[in-house]
Amino acid sequence: MDHLAETIYTMEYNFTAIEQKWQQFWEKNKTFKTSDDTSRKKYYILDMFPYPSGAGLHVGHPEGYTATDIVSRYKRMKGFNVLHPMGWDAFGLPAEQYAIQTGTHPAVTTQKNCDNFRRQIKSLGLSYDWDREINTTDPRYFKWTQWIFIQLYNTWFDEQQQKGRPISELKVPDNYKSQGFDNKNAYIDAKRLAYYDNAQVWWCENCKIVCANEEVLTDGTHEKCGYQVVKKNLKQWMLRIPHYAERLLDGLEGLDWPEGVKDMQKNWIGRSTGAEVHFPLAGSDKSIEVYTTRPDTLFGATYMVLAPEHELVNEITTPEHRQTVSEYTRAASLKSELDRTELAKEKTGVFTGSYAINPLTNQQIPVWVADYVLTGYGTGAIMAVPAHDTRDFDFAKTFGLPVVCILDPEQNTDNESRQKILEGNMCWPEDGQYINSANPDKGIDINGLNKENGIQKIVEWLEQQQIGKAKINYKLRDWLFSRQRYWGEPFPVIHWEDGEITMLNENDLPLELPELDKYEPGANGESPLANADEWLIVTDKNGRKGRRETNTMPQWAGSCWYYLRYIDPANNEAPFNKAKENYWMPVDLYIGGAEHAVLHLLYSRFWHKVLYDLGIVSTDEPFQKLYNQGMILAFAYETSTGAKVATDMVEEKEGKFYHIENGEEVQQIVAKMSKSLKNVVNPDDVVERYGADSLRLYEMFMGPLDATKPWADQGVKGVFGFLGRVYRFFANLDNINGHNKEDAEVLKLLHQTIIKVESDIENLKFNTAISALMVFTNLAIKKGKVCKETAELFTQILSPFAPHLGEELWNLYGHTGSITYEPWPIANPEFLKEDTFEYPVSFNGKMRFKLELPIDMPVNEIEQEVLNNPRSEKWMEQKTVRKIIVVPKKIINVVVS
RNA sequence: GCCGAAGUGGCGGAAUUGGUAGACGCGCAUGACUCAAAAUCAUGUACCUUCACGGGUGUGUGGGUUCGAUUCCCACCUUCGGUACCA
Incomplete structure (x- = not known):
């Protein structure tokens, strides 16, 4: 063991070897596999799952993921049964457009992108239970998305009870019944939460395609081709979300969400x-x-x-x-x-x-x-x-x-x-x-x-x-719930030739997408599915002909309920097991970008409330605590005329920035990362150069989690330097003293640090937690030696932030297992006791000198001490003392005039 | 226009039931190690003034409350995010 430690120590901080070793260890041992042991207290920590784009992970992704990972690892050490899953919101336009251009099936593109995302995410050492990975495009998943749609179709909203109820419980007024079958059905259809009707959609004449709102620029042109879009009436599926307006408004009250997000939802509902x-x-x-x-x-x-x-x-x-x-x-x-x-x-x-x-x-x-x-x-x-x-x-x-x-x-x-x-x-x-x-x-x-x-x-x-x-x-309108696309969940719907609309039976789910040769849209703005003749046309046992719905669901559909599927991802009999749902829900902490403040979070809450009313889920609200990570921007440069200059065209001289071609001075600005400004940071590069622990630590150290902040490569070097210092000191067993009594100053700071790091994690203030870890490291290095127990406690509180290094040190100290489930250290108040307090002494509010006094000295004695102190004389010369304010363990202020 | 968030050193930022402004890190400077550089280690680093001790100023701007304000109140400026003829 000693020999091994020696060899490793003589090497520098070899983060690549350390990180790969532990990532393999975690994978092999399924360290983060979550059981459904309902006897333990649970904690459900959720990330907004990504759309796996072809571009790969952006540095913005690891920000939220690292934050939730730190909390997850901390909560495990605190003894919680932690559910921390990851998956893919994988339906979406880019894969379909790629299919139109190249003929590659969107599922192939999607698979490739998911694999890349998974590889990148795993390289960051995030503690997900990969056995619970889900993918919205997997038929075993969207079977239940379709199933929920059927539930919506079969639900009406009872105004009186302010509650969704099965359509079978809807009483049709007598005067409707007497007018025949059609009228009765029309009455019922008018109450369903999902209905089929004419709606206006954006249509691009040039591309012969229906555009989503997001694809239409503010000047009314299609972002892809620049052509003017027009409105077109098409039959669409709509969801009656306004029926839940009041419930969605009321539900916000009890949630631990940023006030700004609640306000945005309130404004959107617009009562x-x-x-x-x-x-x-x-x-x-x-x-x-x-x-x-x-x-x-x-x-x-x-x-x-x-x-x-x-x-x-x-x-x-x-x-x-x-x-x-x-x-x-x-x-x-x-x-x-x-x-x-x-x-x-x-x-x-x-x-x-x-x-x-x-x-x-x-x-x-x-x-x-x-x-x-x-x-x-x-x-x-x-x-x-x-x-x-x-x-x-x-x-x-x-x-x-x-x-x-x-x-x-x-x-x-x-x-x-x-x-x-x-x-x-x-x-x-x-x-x-x-x-x-x-x-x-x-x-x-x-x-x-x-x-x-x-x-x-x-x-x-x-x-x-x-x-x-x-x-x-209410401003809130019915939700247009269909898209004229191929790469989305097919609706489990048949339109019969006699005008009747029916849902598929549950045993006929999932309705999968047909294979196509071409992914071009159908005629008149219909989705590519309109070309899939064999799939499209159905005949019932009486010979009645029908046509399947050719629209597909919007990307929101899969993300509306994914947090429920993680609870029981392999269940083929139900969307999830009820007892498990009852145990895990609600989500205790949900972290993601503020761009989803309204739509995703409102839509999910809507579905969840319907499921709650139908007795399918046990909570009225899905996400108890929500937190928005800020955006990560990057530095760029701007000339005096406001023209942007790419980073590779700028050089720094004595703190100022100059254009390398014409020598013009340019200003450093903060801008979104973009290819044109050449300031995009790729997480893979950072992991390669500094390691995953450095990337994690830097993203958390940059500033408050919810703040928008610029990426600075020097900053990564900074935390990399810190981890190097930690490694060189704590991995060198010569510095770790096995038997001596620990230095009082070290002991006190260690236990202060335990408290500080704990409360900072609880409050998601990771930047100051890391700062506290640095302060302790600085002291330890200054002292030159610490006890083994000190090193172990420090390693434990460091490990949620830099898990690979944490495992490595833990291993060096002779432990064979993972540090993951070691209990979080408890600070010992014995070591925190203070005998004296160093009072700042102010005169008329200005701090002049410091005075160390016994911690429990009575106020009147403190006053005497101050007045008798020679250093006070200067400030009281020719003046009268009007008042002395003593706030114990805070400050002393002498008012003179 | 309306709603929300934020303005602190050269830079990222810390400190708010009102109590030492600038923790921690970057950068920079000086020194050690080195033939040298990098890396590492040590010391210093808000600004003005002073050889120094010290003193003065300072948290977007202008007022106010207070023994004391980055923190509370009023007015305003700037930046960012959201939203926009919602009657």
Whole structure:
């Protein structure tokens, strides 16, 4: 043993040999295999699983993975049964596009990329239980994605109970039943959480392909070809996520998530309270229904606006306006939503020729059509109150419509503005006091009230008169759940020739993808599956013909429930075993990028709540604690004109940076890693040059986990140097003294470090934990020798951060097994005792000198000590001591004047 | 526009129930080792001033509260992320 240690020590810190040795050891011994021993306390630590791209791992990936790995290793040492899995979110566009270009089956590309990702991840020494690896493209996995889709289809949301329930429990009202089978089915279909309907999608005429939202740039062009995209109506699967809006909002309350993410979800759900109001049409028995958050401003409604797509537009347009209105609505339909918002500054619209009646004033007000009113929100129609809504104000000014002020801003603004507002020449969307807001004939008067009371009183009146009612609205829309793609989960759906839609039986799952020769899209925007004739056409036992759904599910589908599959990844009878689910859920810690703050996390929560309502999972929320890792950026350079300069075109001289060709001075900036700036860092290179432990340590040492921070190669060298120091000192058994009593200073710092590292890991503050490990190492090296027990304790608290080095040292100290399950050290308070405290002594708040005093000295004695201290004289000369503040074990401040 | 996060040495960053600003690391400087370099080791390193002791200034800007403010309050500036005609 001694001889072995000697040989290894005489070598330098050979990280490559050490890391390979231990990675093989872990693999061979299945060190990180997780049992489902429900008698132990569990801890479920989840990473957002990656899309295995052809480019391989980016340095951003190991950041979150290392953080969760440190927590996993720490929790194991703390005695927890830790579930820490990894898998692949492997459906997606790039593999399909590659297939179109080369004919390579996406599964082949995907397999290759997964293998590469797995190799890279394993090279980082991350402690995943690889027996639980999952892949969303594996039929054994997506069988259950399809199964969950069927559950969604067979569920409706009971408003009263605020709960999803099996469709079989839905009572169809008698009047629907009496109208026959079709109506009954239509009623049921209208309640299902998954439904099939027309929806607008982006369509690229050039590529003859449907584009996802993310593929459409802000100027309305397709990111791949630069062609303008248009909207197209296609039959799509949709999910009624808005039914769960309130539940998704409520559920956020109990979660340990960053406030910012909760806010983003709240904004996305976009709950608003207001009222629905009916405006009768003049000379007609029809009425227009509007939604408003400001029913209090009804007295100021001087016109109405319908969205161009509103169903009443055609009906109410008078013959003399027909031409202009139809031209306008046609133009609007051709415009993309982006165009519409693009033109936000200039409002457009046309008059329909019809008038509605303001139910409060009984005045006739014109009805316009304008695209600043959106069809998807509220009722697609508004009452316009130009005096108190900026958008309506802009529109009214453009078209010369009347502006009637009904809310006096009073002292809320300056006098000049107030005059303009009262005259209708300025908009006032804030609070104030109502004026011109009474109609004795109708029995309503809110003059003199403020906004809050005004809203309440008007809503009460509307409900009494039965012309409106309080209403809650959400921005959240139905989720478009199908893509015209090949490389996604096929829907377990058959469309029969008689119009019926059925789901496959559970025993017919999974429905796998057919083999194709070509991956080009089908005709009319259908997915490539439309070309798979043999797969596509089915016949039932009665000879009825049907066609399979040709759309596939979006990439979100597989990631909506993957955390559940890790619990029981090989189960072929169910998505997971219930008892295991009950044991492992919820996820205790979930770390990933903030780019998933809304969609992925909202969609998962939605599915999870449905599964919860159906009794399939045991928790209402899936992810108890969420944390976002920050982005890793890189340095780049910029000339005085703002032109970016690639890193290989810059040289450093005396702390300044110059262009190597023209010598111009350039500024160092922080930018995203990109090929063009030549500042992309490849984890493989870092592992090769400095080792996995250095990469891990550096990524954690860079700064707070959630901060955006730039990569600096010098910084990697820094932590590499630290690990080298650790190795040279702690692996040299000459420095490790077997029997001597440990130095008190070392002992005290060691136990302080144990406490510090423990609490820092608990709070995900890895940068300061590493700093504490460095401080201790510096002291140990300074002392020259430490006891074996000290070295072992240090090795244990180091090992979650630098696991390969941890194992190596542990082994050198004579242990044969892995350090993985060694119990986390417990700090001994004996060694932490302090007899004295070094007080900083301030005069008028400025620290002047330090004074060491016994730790339990009474305050009055401390005061005497300070006043009698010769060093105090200088600061009290010619002055009177007004007060002495003594905060025990903190500070002393003498106030003089 | 709205919502959120953040501004601290040459650089990454540390310190907040208000209590020694700059831990730790990089970089830099000096020294040791070396023929030399690298690596390693030691010492120093916020800025101004002073030979030095010391003194002054300092956490984006301007105010305020306090014995004491990086930390709390008000106003503002800048950067980043999200969102955008949601009535």
